[in-house]
Amino acid sequence: MSERTLARLSRWPLRRQLVAGIVMLLVVATAVIGVVTVAVQRHTVLDRVDDQLETVLEAQRSAVEDEAQEIPRMRARSVVVIEADGVEEVAELTDESGVVSPLSDAERHQLLDGAGREPYAETVQLSDHGSYRVTSAALGGGGQVVVGQSLSEVDQTIRDMTLSFTVVGLLGVTLAALGGRWIIRLGLRPLERLARTASQVSQTPLAEGTVSMPSRVQDQDTSPGTEVGQVGAALNRMLDHVEDAIGRRQSSEDQLRRFIADAGHELRTPLAAISAHAQLMERRRTEMPEELGHSSQRIRSESQRMGLLVEDLLLLARLDSGVPLAEEPVELARILVDVSADAQLTAPGHQWHIDLPEGAADLTVRGDAARLHQVVSNLVNNAKDHTPEGTSVILRLRADRADAVEVTVEDDGPGIPEELQPRIFDRFVRGDGARSRGDAEAGQGNTGLGMAICAAIVHAHRGTIRCESRPGRTRFVIRLPAAPHSAGPAASARG
Ligand SMILES: Nc1ncnc2c1ncn2[C@@H]1O[C@H](COP(=O)(O)OP(=O)(O)O)[C@@H](O)[C@H]1O
Ligand SMILES: [Mg+2]
Known part of the structure; x- marks a missing residue:
């Protein structure tokens, strides 16, 4: 079997592999038994035919040598050839109904050439009459006598036997395959239950929070007497350890x-x-x-x-620690307007723009207004603190489809250093500029925690925050689930 075939077979489910293996072995075993049995049977039958031939040969020879004796009648489906001095030559075939007919010259020669010498017999194929078992003996006065017996009956018996063996064998293999499939399915059931438990565990988020393992392997699949039971018990122990470790x-x-x-x-x-x-x-x-x-x-x-x-x-x-936040309707447009107004006062050197859609007042989310205010103000402070004067900053509010609201803070400043971007929402991540500016009035609030706080607040509101930045364009996009009642106006405000 090629490596590719083996690789393909090994991807089959275990159940199919086992059934296929069993069927293959059964077919091979049945075929070997059948071939050997048929061969032995044929050998035995041929031995019997050879014994009978021996007797017939003996009778013919003694009849030819002792002229007083009458040449015995031949049995059905047999041939006889007698060539001896002073005796009329005989070359005859007796068919299944006892009718005697002369053999052709060619057939006579075939028999004389092909016959085994007593006590051995040979199989000779007569062109028109099928195969014959043939033996011969030399006559005392010169010449020889050849007798043969048709193998048509033997061949028929062997053919019948082969056929019945094949039919019975196929039936046996089919039944064994069905039975085997049932037994294997039964035997693999505990393994399937184990796999189900394992996949349930694999879907449990373990990274954070209090984790309780959803399930254990049931008692019936943990008995130490079976291989599956041992795996099941080991899996349970492992789950205990994992739960314990996570708890700690x-x-x-x-x-x-x-x-x-x-x-x-x-x-x-x-x-x-x-x-x-x-x-x-x-x-x-x-x-x-x-x-x-x-x-x-x-x-x-x-x-x-x-x-x-x-x-x-x-x-x-x-x-x-997951302390629940307030759950009140929050009008995001108001927050954007307030933060932008504050920024205009504290950083008049920047150009502040605000872009609200029609019906912006209806774009609300459920959550904690003070915390959401802090998110926008952290972003705006960054746009103020980490960009030079003259930078233009735009605050944008949009309904995103019917079920979400998007707040964007975008500036055309120098951008966030590339090496910082993948960790921008981690704690105490800040650029060198921000660090060295720590003592300047402008950098007063720069603790390196601003973005981490934004991410934590947004996530607590079941929202997402992402950052795209390159020199000349830095964009923070916050997506929050829209409050249910704001969905309608939000959708229409858009269209
Ligand atoms: N709009 C922006 N333009 C350029 N750099 C920014 C911008 N926003 C954030 N950064 C970079 O990301 C770092 C992390 O921001 P943040 O978590 O708010 O900490 P910080 O206290 O330094 O503001 C900042 O130090 C700064 O280098
Ligand atoms: Mg900041």
Whole structure:
């Protein structure tokens, strides 16, 4: 079998492979048994014919040699040839009904040449009369006698036997194949149940959250006495381990989150105190040397930055822990207008545009207005902080089909560094420019958590956020599921 055929066969389901294997073996075994049986049977029958021939030959010879004796009558379907000095030559065939007819010269010669010498017999094919078993003996006074017996009956018997063997064999193989299929199907059923359990497990998301394995292999498929049972028991043990490991992972994650939340809370108070004292010092800046004044200003700005960082961390920890957000109708157009108005005030050097569709007021989503406001404002702050003055920024709102709303923030600034793009929504990912600008007033809120917070909030609203950026065009697209009642107007506003 070629390698390709083998590879194709191995892709068959196990059940079909087993049935095909069984059928193939049965066919080979039946064929071997049949061929051997028929050959042995033919040999036995020929032996019997040869024994009879021997007797007939003996009778003919003694009749020829002893002239007083009458030549015995031949049996049906036999031939006799006698060639001896002083005796009339005989070359006759007796057919199945006892009618005697002379043999042709050619047939006589065939018999004389082909006959086995006593005690052996040979099979000779007579052109018009089929095959004969033929033996001969030399006569005392010279010459020889040849007798033969037709094999037509033997051949018929062997043909019948072969036919019945083939029919019975095919029937047997068919029955065995059907029975085998049934038994194999029965035997493989536990394996199929195992496969079902395994595929259920494979569809369970294990990466995050509290995970409970959906199912275990049933008790009937875990008995250690069977191979499938051993696999089933091993699978259950493995599932226990995995569940245990995931549980521990989850609890350590929870612990870490609680720790961050607690640390954040604890840091708030001292940070506020530092900030307040720094402000106090700054108010009396004129009274101190310039160097100290600068330091106090740095203390104030850095403590404010740290305060923002702590707030961002706290917010992320809260979003991670899956605390449910508010579920109120949120008018996105209002958020865009507010954020854009704020931006116009805080960054008048940029060109701010807003693009709302007709009936924008009807484009609502269900969620937490304050958090969604934060998403848009983080994006707008980035467009402000990471682009030079004169950059034009456009905020766009669109209904996307009937069931989603899309918010886009696009700028024509220098773009996000390419190596940053795949990780842009990860925590503490920020460009070198943003890092070094950490102390400038413009970069005040740049903690490297802005995009991570956007992604977490959008995901908590069952939405998606994506980023496309190249020099001259940076685009953030947020898709949120539309609130049910906003679907109609949203669709019509579009058309
Ligand atoms: N509109 C933009 N244009 C250029 N770079 C951007 C833009 N938005 C984000 N970035 C890059 O992505 C980084 C990550 O953004 P973000 O998570 O908000 O952190 P950061 O606190 O630095 O703003 C930024 O530091 C900046 O390098
Ligand atoms: Mg930012």
